[in-house]
Amino acid sequence: MNIEEIALKISAIRWFSNSGSFPGKAGMQPIGDLAAWDSSVFAAGIDTRHAKIAADMDWLPTNRDQDDPFNGNLLLDALRDADPQIQSLVMDIYKQTMESLRVMKASKLTSGANDFSEAARGSALYCSRMATIEAATGKPATWCDLLEIYSAGYWPCGLLPNGDIVVY
Template identity: 30%
Template sequence: MTSDELRELISNARWFERAGSFPSEPGFLAITSLSFWDDENSSTGIPALDMTLGSMVWLPQSPQDPTPLEMPPQVSSTAGNDEYRLALASLRSSDGLACLRSSWHDYSWPAMKTAAYAMRLAAKEIAGHAPSQWCAIARIFCRGNWPLGVSGDLVVVY
């Protein structure tokens, strides 16, 4: 992926419009609901799935957050800033945010922050000539799903 391709993806993103409908693929765990996080005692009714979701590390929303994925190579501190701003502007006009509510929880703000930060990290991978995990995460976001986090060797996607 190139910088221009990433910007094109962001410009045409279908932010969260396909949330809950991610096709099952190797290396990913597709979930159809956010209800597992509705309250402390929520359960899917499937113990193995509960354990997987319960041990998930959320994708970061900012540089201060821990990340379960490898960080991009060190590049200019301003690399990715344009993509971050472009993503935020695009996200603010998104029609897909209503699906990010479950019970009384509204996940739209954390989802938007995570998406914008993922675009910044993807741009940093590209600037470091090492497009990898964050570019893949960026594609998932731009196709309309929400990559939530990582549990073991699975990326959990809503």
């Protein structure tokens, strides 16, 4: 994936439109709802699989200051050392993502009294920024793969200890 493909993909994404229906695939665990994350104590009706995922999962980053769980500082260091034109492209994609997220529908991102829409929005921004850095440095990898999941209308929201991505 290159930067032009990322820009095109972001312009067409229907953010979170298919959340809750991810079919699953190798290295990715689907969740059908967010009920297991409604409180710190699991309700009686929560199925065992969702409760286990919720107990073990770390949320993927939801703001730009959080650490990259896949690359550490590698991508940010590469961006810092990159040509100013590359830095500008990364910022342009970030702004395009912010703009495209304005029309997202948050209805699938609530559970009980909890609204996960800000976390979802923040994680989408983080992902698009990191995917752009991967593409700009010629090393498309995990973040580009996750952007593909977003582009299909899902929310890659967490990481399990075994390295599996949790997708809503």
